[in-house]
Amino acid sequence: MSSCNYELIKDGWFREINDKSFPGQGLELKVEKVLYHSESEFQDILVFQSATYGNVLVLDGIVQATERDEFAYQEMITHIPLYAHRNPRNVLIVGGGDGGVLREVVKHSCVDKATLVEIDESVIKLAQKYLPGMACAFENEKVQIKLQDGFQFLRDVAEKPEQRYDVIITDSSDPEGPAEAFFQKEYFQLLHSALKEDGVVIAQASENVWLNLDYIRDLVASASSVFARAEYCYTTVPTYTSGQLGLIVCTKTENTNLKHAARHPSDGEQSQMRYYNAQMHSASFVLPTWAHQRIYRP
Amino acid sequence: MSSCNYELIKDGWFREINDKSFPGQGLELKVEKVLYHSESEFQDILVFQSATYGNVLVLDGIVQATERDEFAYQEMITHIPLYAHRNPRNVLIVGGGDGGVLREVVKHSCVDKATLVEIDESVIKLAQKYLPGMACAFENEKVQIKLQDGFQFLRDVAEKPEQRYDVIITDSSDPEGPAEAFFQKEYFQLLHSALKEDGVVIAQASENVWLNLDYIRDLVASASSVFARAEYCYTTVPTYTSGQLGLIVCTKTENTNLKHAARHPSDGEQSQMRYYNAQMHSASFVLPTWAHQRIYRP
Numbered sequence: 001m002s003s004c005n006y007e008l009i010k011d012g013w014f015r016e017i018n019d020k021s022f023p024g025q026g027l028e029l030k031v032e033k034v035l036y037h038s039e040s041e042f043q044d045i046l047v048f049q050s051a052t053y054g055n056v057l058v059l060d061g062i063v064q065a066t067e068r069d070e071f072a073y074q075e076m077i078t079h080i081p082l083y084a085h086r087n088p089r090n091v092l093i094v095g096g097g098d099g100g101v102l103r104e105v106v107k108h109s110c111v112d113k114a115t116l117v118e119i120d121e122s123v124i125k126l127a128q129k130y131l132p133g134m135a136c137a138f139e140n141e142k143v144q145i146k147l148q149d150g151f152q153f154l155r156d157v158a159e160k161p162e163q164r165y166d167v168i169i170t171d172s173s174d175p176e177g178p179a180e181a182f183f184q185k186e187y188f189q190l191l192h193s194a195l196k197e198d199g200v201v202i203a204q205a206s207e208n209v210w211l212n213l214d215y216i217r218d219l220v221a222s223a224s225s226v227f228a229r230a231e232y233c234y235t236t237v238p239t240y241t242s243g244q245l246g247l248i249v250c251t252k253t254e255n256t257n258l259k260h261a262a263r264h265p266s267d268g269e270q271s272q273m274r275y276y277n278a279q280m281h282s283a284s285f286v287l288p289t290w291a292h293q294r295i296y297r298p
Numbered sequence: 299m300s301s302c303n304y305e306l307i308k309d310g311w312f313r314e315i316n317d318k319s320f321p322g323q324g325l326e327l328k329v330e331k332v333l334y335h336s337e338s339e340f341q342d343i344l345v346f347q348s349a350t351y352g353n354v355l356v357l358d359g360i361v362q363a364t365e366r367d368e369f370a371y372q373e374m375i376t377h378i379p380l381y382a383h384r385n386p387r388n389v390l391i392v393g394g395g396d397g398g399v400l401r402e403v404v405k406h407s408c409v410d411k412a413t414l415v416e417i418d419e420s421v422i423k424l425a426q427k428y429l430p431g432m433a434c435a436f437e438n439e440k441v442q443i444k445l446q447d448g449f450q451f452l453r454d455v456a457e458k459p460e461q462r463y464d465v466i467i468t469d470s471s472d473p474e475g476p477a478e479a480f481f482q483k484e485y486f487q488l489l490h491s492a493l494k495e496d497g498v499v500i501a502q503a504s505e506n507v508w509l510n511l512d513y514i515r516d517l518v519a520s521a522s523s524v525f526a527r528a529e530y531c532y533t534t535v536p537t538y539t540s541g542q543l544g545l546i547v548c549t550k551t552e553n554t555n556l557k558h559a560a561r562h563p564s565d566g567e568q569s570q571m572r573y574y575n576a577q578m579h580s581a582s583f584v585l586p587t588w589a590h591q592r593i594y595r596p
Contacts, residue, residue, distance in 0.1 A: 015326070024350030025536070028313070028324035052322030069508065072586065210367065210536040236534070236542060236586075238323070238508040243541010244534060274588040286581035288370065288534075290572040 008061055009034065014048060016063055022211050022241045027063070029053055029239065035130055040122045047130045053239060055130050057098060059123075066239045070100055070134060072275045073204075076235035076284060077247055078104035079276040081167045081200040082111075083261040084249065088166040089113070092157075092194070094150035096171035097123030099135035105169075106140045107272050117146045117153045151190065158193035166196055170203035188226040188250070197252055201227070205246035208234060209291035216246055217295045228254045232295055233284040235275070247284075259285040306359055307332065312346060314361055320509050320539045325361070327351055327537065333428055338420045345428045351537060353428050355396060357421075364537045368398055368432060370573045371502075374533035374582060375545055376402035377574040379465045379498040380409075381559040382547065386464040387411070390455075390492070392448035394469035395421030397433035403467075404438045405570050413463075415444045415451045449488065456491035464494055468501035486524040486548070495550055499525070503544035506532060507589035514544055515593045526552045530593055531582040533573070545582075557583040 008014055009031055017026040030051035037046045046058040054067025065073070078101050082088050089112045091105050097118035105114045114137075118124060124145070127135035137143060146153060150170075157163050168191055191201045207215050216232060223230035227250035234246045249258045256262075261278040270277065287295070306312055307329055315324040328349035335344045344356040352365025363371070376399050380386050387410045389403050395416035403412045412435075416422060422443070425433035435441060444451060448468075455461050466489055489499045505513050514530060521528035525548035532544045547556045554560075559576040568575065585593070 013324070017326070024328040024348060026311070026326035026328075028315070028326060030322040030324075050322060210534070236508070238540035240541075242536035243538075270587070275586040277587045277590075279584045280586060283581035283584035286577045288573040288578060289568070289575045292575075 008046070008058070009048070014046075014050070014056070014058070016058075016061065016241060018061065018241075021062075021207075025241065027239065027241055029056060029063070029066075036126060038122075040120055042120045045122065045126065047126055056239070057123075057127070057131060063239050065098055065100060065131065065134065067131065067133060069237050069239055070131075072235050072237045073240075073245060074100035074104050074134070075273055075276040076233075076280075077101060077169055077171060077202055077204060079265075079273065080233060080247065080249060080258075080281055080284065081169060081202040082108055083263050083265065083276075083278070083281060084251075084256065084258045085167055085198070085200045086262045088200075090164075090166050091115070092165040092168045093117070094154070094168065094170045094172065095119075096169065097121075098127040098131055099124070099138055100131075101169055101171045102137040102140075102143060103134060106137050106142050107269055109266070109269070111142060113144065114140075114142050115144045115146060117148060117150045119147070119149050121147050151187070154187075154190040154194045158190060164194055164196045164199070166199050168195055168199070168201045170201075172204065185222045185226065188223050191250070192226050192252065195252060198256065199252065200256065200258065201250045203248050205232065205248050208240075208242050208244045208246045209287060209295075210242045210244070213291055213294050216291075219248060220295055223248055223250050226250075228252055229256065229258060231258050231285060232287070233259075235284060306344070306356070307346070312344075312348070312354070312356070314356075314359065314539065316359065316539075319360075319505075323539065325537065325539055327354060327361070327364075334424060336420075338418055340418045343420065343424065345424055354537070355424070355429060361537050363396055363398060363429065363432065365429065365431060367535050367537055368429075370533050370535045371538075371543060372398035372402050372432070373571055373574040374531075374578075375399060375467060375469060375500055375502060377563075377571065378531065378545065378547060378556075378579055378582065379467060379500040380406050381561050381563065381574075381576070381579060382549075382554065382556045383465055383496070383498045384560045386498075388462075388464050389413070390415070390463040390466045392452070392466065392468045392470065393417075394467065395419075396425040396429055397422070397436055398429075399467055399469045400435040400438075400441060401432060404435050404440050405567055407564070407567070409440060411442065412438075412440050413442045413444060415446060415448045417445070417447050419445050449485070452485075452488040452492045456488060462492055462494045462497070464497050466493055466497070466499045468499070470502065470504075483520045483524065486521050489548070490524050490550065493550060496554065497550065498554065498556065499548045501546050503530065503546050506538075506540050506542045506544045507585060507593075508540045508542070511589055511592050517546060518593055521546055521548050524548075526550055527554065527556060529556050529583060530585070531557075533582060
């Protein structure tokens with residue numbers, strides 16, 4: 001590997017250790033070569049070529065995506081809300097500068113317009129250079145990119161009912177650093193204001209049932225205080241700590257059943273998907289008994 | 299932590315690194331104190347007290363169980379075959395010396411007899427000392443312990459049709475070392491011979507879809523060549539590499555639907571289960587598209 005004094009890499013291995021979010025446990029990935037490291041205006045960014053997971057994007061010390069397993073996250077955070085909606089046409093992505101969610105959104109033939117709001121342009125540029133398989137939809141004719149704060153963007157939309165969205169996907173980094181505000185009640189209220197009456201919202205929960213169940217319970221309670229329905233589901237990703245990541249899905253109306261696909265993928269759509277399918281949609285909402293009870297019967 | 303020159307522990311962290319089974323990735327657990335380390339006649343055994351996962355049992359360098367998350371594995375490998383069966387009375391556990399599966403089996407009021415065949419008595423004694431929450435059913439009146447090779451035990455049973463089992467659970471360690479033979483076709487044939495006509499067999503697959511999909515495909519194909527049905531399902535366990543572990547479930551008859559619970563837990567049974575529930579039973583068979591296609595449409 002190239003020389004690197006970045007403290008998270010030692011003896012040729014990247015170590016994801018975080019005493020606050022997941023004390024006492026860690027993930028290691030073998031590093032072939034450091035491709036990029038800097039502190040942008042907003043966060044610490046590391047890209048390395050790993051031995052067995054392809055190129056890896058790390059923000060503030062936490063793995064965001066690897067080329068080998070990124071589809072599990074991108075597909076589930078995108079297709080769960082889009083197939084839970086009967087006819088999504090206008091989609092907003094808050095964050096998601098690596099382009100992975102955008103790649104999935106434009107697979108839906110019914111989508112006319114996909115807007116991506118990313119605060120940190122350097123993430124987009126790095127993804128285009130080092131994660132080209134993810135950053136492949138920025139030039140798509142349906143796509144609009146806004147380089148600005150997602151919070152402020154939503155505040156502006158909330159004032160203009162005609163701009164509201166069918167689906168909003170919050171693809172933020174974890175709630176320490178620039179993304180902290182995405183995990184609070186005010187953010188759910190903004191999402192609610194920016195969503196059409198029959199719309200669906202999804203946000204990554206940054207945690208999973210094994211790591212911080214009480215945090216998830218609080219997040220679902222917070223979302224439930226704003227939306228008519230808020231449900232927890234998850235996707236499995238081997239390079240996220242504990243091997244899974246939670247997602248929170250919400251609607252404004254009681255009668256939208258988020259747990260089942262309202263539309264099924266067409267054959268053409270399904271052939272482009274490696275993780276999502278309609279059965280997996282439903283299965284991802286099924287939780288172990290102890291987690292279900294803690295989240296839904298506090 | 300106490301002093302220890304065991305090579306898998308460095309700077310106070312246990313590192314699970316295995317270039318053969320999962321090259322380029324690793325799991326770390328912070329060690330408070332090494333409780334036990336030896337090489338038994340059959341394997342290298344390590345027990346340590348971790349910072350955040352309770353006591354941890356490691357065989358040949360691979361985490362077998364931690365007090366915090368062991369129920370996810372024990373419950374699923376036990377309750378999937380037992381609830382897929384309409385009336386399991388006579389249950390065999392091959393391996394499982396830590397006692398966790400036995401603890402789950404005796405929760406079923408319909409089970410009359412649970413036989414555990416473990417080759418390595420030291421695992422039982424260590425579990426009784428360091429994992430008492432798992433090793434709590436050895437004295438149960440339904441339980442018989444046989445300290446012998448599981449393979450030979452099954453060969454003997456195969457000769458005596460009257461001794462056949464309703465459910466057989468193979469709770470082995472991974473297929474390097476003493477458990478290697480548990481992952482080959484001859485073993486499935488022995489299981490078939492030792493099982494009643496309406497019986498159900500389950501074995502841990504030692505891998506998951508993220509790590510070694512071709513190995514799983516071959517294992518399912520091997521089981522399918524012996525049994526009328528062989529299906530793959532999984533459980534999530536944060537301290538197993540990649541966060542999940544596969545299980546292979548088999549029956550002799552086409553008309554047993556392994557994917558759904560044939561009986562539901564009684565209220566009394568369900569109240570003792572932290573992971574398993576009837577919905578989770580079915581969800582655990584739902585696979586990501588790419589994995590499903592690779593396993594079932596080779």
